[in-house]
Amino acid sequence: MKRCAKCSQKAVVYLPHHRLALCKGHYLEWFERRVERTIKEFRMFSREDRVLVAVSGGKDSLSLWHALHKLGYQADGLYINLGIGEYSKLSEEKAKKFAQGLGRNLHVIRLKDLVEDIPTLKEMEKRPACSVCGNLKRYYMNKSAKELGFSVIATGHNLDDESATLMGNVLSWNLGYLQRQYPVLKEGNGFVKKVKPLCFITEKESALYALLSNIDFVEEECPYSVDASSIEHKLLLSQIEEKSPGTKLRFYLEFLRKVQPLLRREEKLELKPCSICGEPTSADVCSVCRLKQRLTLSEKGQGS
Amino acid sequence: MKLRVQYRGKELDLEFEENKVKAKDLLKAMNLSREYAFVVVNGEVVEEDFYIREGDQVRVINAISGGQG
Numbered sequence: 532m533k534r535c536a537k538c539s540q541k542a543v544v545y546l547p548h549h550r551l552a553l554c555k556g557h558y559l560e561w562f563e564r565r566v567e568r569t570i571k572e573f574r575m576f577s578r579e580d581r582v583l584v585a586v587s588g589g590k591d592s593l594s595l596w597h598a599l600h601k602l603g604y605q606a607d608g609l610y611i612n613l614g615i616g617e618y619s620k621l622s623e624e625k626a627k628k629f630a631q632g633l634g635r636n637l638h639v640i641r642l643k644d645l646v647e648d649i650p651t652l653k654e655m656e657k658r659p660a661c662s663v664c665g666n667l668k669r670y671y672m673n674k675s676a677k678e679l680g681f682s683v684i685a686t687g688h689n690l691d692d693e694s695a696t697l698m699g700n701v702l703s704w705n706l707g708y709l710q711r712q713y714p715v716l717k718e719g720n721g722f723v724k725k726v727k728p729l730c731f732i733t734e735k736e737s738a739l740y741a742l743l744s745n746i747d748f749v750e751e752e753c754p755y756s757v758d759a760s761s762i763e764h765k766l767l768l769s770q771i772e773e774k775s776p777g778t779k780l781r782f783y784l785e786f787l788r789k790v791q792p793l794l795r796r797e798e799k800l801e802l803k804p805c806s807i808c809g810e811p812t813s814a815d816v817c818s819v820c821r822l823k824q825r826l827t828l829s830e831k832g833q834g835s
Numbered sequence: 836m837k838l839r840v841q842y843r844g845k846e847l848d849l850e851f852e853e854n855k856v857k858a859k860d861l862l863k864a865m866n867l868s869r870e871y872a873f874v875v876v877n878g879e880v881v882e883e884d885f886y887i888r889e890g891d892q893v894r895v896i897n898a899i900s901g902g903q904g
Binding site: 532533543545735739743765766 | 869872880899900
């Protein structure tokens with residue numbers, strides 16, 4: 532039986548890449564300290580900032596919101612209902628219940644009311660559902676934060692998300708995406724500051740924090756993410772991690788330390804307001820307004 | 836022995852030849868890695884070598900999620 536490295540009580544969590552065994556109380560403390568340290572290291576926000584947490588009802592976003600609240604930050608939630616049947620219904624219920632327990636505001640918006648739901652868009656678009664969904668979530672997160680007066684958007688992206696995304700971007704040498712892969716995306720050009728305080732926390736650590744904090748989170752997977760390439764990349768990285776603990780963290784940390792500074796020097800993305808909605812874009816019309824135009828055309832086509 | 840396992844909002848019935856199985860054997864039977872999954876028995880997170888017995892309340896958490904954030 533492993534003993535807690537801090538108090539010698541029975542350990543409930545063992546973190547191989549940190550060679551650390553911890554009891555429940557010390558694990559929760561370790562997690563929150565790690566989140567706090569990441570926030571400070573990357574100057575994400577202070578206790579004076581109003582932070583909008585993008586909440587999906589899953590373990591990462593709810594753990595993040597819980598930890599920020601415990602650490603004394605002013606954090607409210609934004610839930611975007613994607614219109615994916617029972618999955619969205621259950622996620623919204625859990626997000627609302629959690630917000631109530633925390634005593635913080637949860638702002639709810641529905642894609643169906645703003646554009647169209649994901650199942651309809653999936654049928655219409657040639658891109659994978661995750662790409663359409665990610666695009667819309669980023670757009671409405673930014674727009675909602677500005678309308679609601681928040682200075683920072685915090686997302687629950689964790690180390691597994693970041694290392695899998697990095698792997699995908701490296702495999703195709705997508706320099707544009709690599710340039711923008713950073714724990715903080717600064718405000719400006721119509722964008723609200725975006726931060727990822729869980730970027731050094733693994734998915735398992737986040738699930739353990741949620742479980743040990745009695746957070747009721749959605750365990751079901753989004754039905755459209757089953758074949759997502761990010762899951763394949765995560766499984767591949769976990770095989771390496773099992774044989775060589777610490778690989779994922781090193782892969783991401785060394786990218787941030789050694790490669791990111793070189794890439795950011797080259798960054799020259801010029802943004803302007805979309806001629807239709809005013810949100811920032813590199814083209815004349817932003818991707819969401821173009822999607823809405825295609826949707827109108829498709830509806831007209833069906834009507835004729 | 837037979838185990839009823841709560842997994843991602845569903846209940847799975849699994850059968851093992853032995854009358855007690857280790858948590859790591861359960862993960863293996865479900866084709867999951869300890870890197871991203873863990874076992875909760877009677878409400879407690881358990882170590883890989885913990886023996887699960889028939890009648891225990893078992894939940895397996897798979898932390899991997901996909902899609903774009």
